[in-house]
Amino acid sequence: MSNAAPSAVDTLPEALRFSSPAPLVDIGANLTHESFAQDLEPTLSRARAAGVDTLIITGTDVEHARQALALSHRYPGLYATAGVHPHDASEWTPEVQAAMAELYRDPLVVAVGECGLDFHRNFSTPQQQEHAFEAQLALAADNGLPLFVHERDAGERMSSILRSWRDDIRHAVVHCFTADRETLHRYLDLDLHIGLTGWICDERRGHHLRELVADIPSHRLMVETDCPYLLPRNLPAKLKGRRHEPALLPWIVREIAHWRNESEAQLAISSAATARRFFALETDLALETDLALDTDRFRPGGGSD
Numbered sequence: 001m002s003n004a005a006p007s008a009v010d011t012l013p014e015a016l017r018f019s020s021p022a023p024l025v026d027i028g029a030n031l032t033h034e035s036f037a038q039d040l041e042p043t044l045s046r047a048r049a050a051g052v053d054t055l056i057i058t059g060t061d062v063e064h065a066r067q068a069l070a071l072s073h074r075y076p077g078l079y080a081t082a083g084v085h086p087h088d089a090s091e092w093t094p095e096v097q098a099a100m101a102e103l104y105r106d107p108l109v110v111a112v113g114e115c116g117l118d119f120h121r122n123f124s125t126p127q128q129q130e131h132a133f134e135a136q137l138a139l140a141a142d143n144g145l146p147l148f149v150h151e152r153d154a155g156e157r158m159s160s161i162l163r164s165w166r167d168d169i170r171h172a173v174v175h176c177f178t179a180d181r182e183t184l185h186r187y188l189d190l191d192l193h194i195g196l197t198g199w200i201c202d203e204r205r206g207h208h209l210r211e212l213v214a215d216i217p218s219h220r221l222m223v224e225t226d227c228p229y230l231l232p233r234n235l236p237a238k239l240k241g242r243r244h245e246p247a248l249l250p251w252i253v254r255e256i257a258h259w260r261n262e263s264e265a266q267l268a269i270s271s272a273a274t275a276r277r278f279f280a281l282e283t284d285l286a287l288e289t290d291l292a293l294d295t296d297r298f299r300p301g302g303g304s305d
């Protein structure tokens with residue numbers, strides 16, 4: 001125990017102060033969650049200290065999307081998504097649709113979502129979910145924005161809906177991918193992106209992911225915490241409160257890289273470059289070219305994919 005109050009960056013146990021070998025983009029951070037209300041700035045400082053310098057703040061309904069956008073205007077390196085989560089699909093109305101269309105005018109809103117299908121819990125009926133999802137697909141098409149998609153136990157329906165929209169939408173990422181190899185390849189065949197979380201760090205339910213993450217081409221793979229949810233189960237130290245945060249992303253990258261048989265640096269560089277292209281983030285052009293070359297070199301299997 002120390003008498004001095006811990007500084008903002010020091011509030012993580014020593015063993016959890018990671019440092020990414022290259023800057024990372026966390027493509028799914030729920031920083032508008034109430035658990036971050038008391039210490040948002042220290043959370044951002046810890047993220048930066050760990051090398052996680054760009055965060056896509058997930059907006060899951062009108063209120064949270066507005067909050068996510070406000071944060072993006074306040075802090076550099078933050079961007080927002082705006083959508084209605086499938087759990088809340090029953091609340092989709094023309095008013096919500098209009099509010100979303102308004103949000104998409106702001107250049108710091110970089111994707112439509114989180115939206116999609118969750119037949120695991122069915123908090124909204126499957127019909128309500130499909131209705132809200134299709135409306136958001138139309139908004140993505142109209143606004144030329146990529147989609148940030150949530151799918152749980154709905155792989156087949158999701159693939160067939162996305163297939164029918166594929167020519168109209170620019171890009172889509174299936175975030176927090178946890179399904180099987182067959183579903184993965186259905187998504188890759190549609191030229192979709194895949195977001196991976198610390199689910200793979202879970203020895204109880206993440207095993208199947210270890211065998212299939214090497215199937216994902218580098219230029220389709222992005223990483224995310226989905227914080228405050230999904231704290232990795234195999235962290236080298238206990239975390240008081242068990243709240244997940246962006247500063248822990250390097251640990252997840254290390255784990256995914258291990259199962260892909262590549263270095264942490266390779267995955268850090270390629271996932272960040274992929275995210276910058278996917279969300280069309282402002283970036284130095286020369287740097288982007290370098291990263292694109294690196295990404296090609298680091299593709300699993302070495303050659304083309």
Ligand SMILES: [Zn+2]
Binds near residue numbers: 114175
């Ligand atoms: Zn989700």
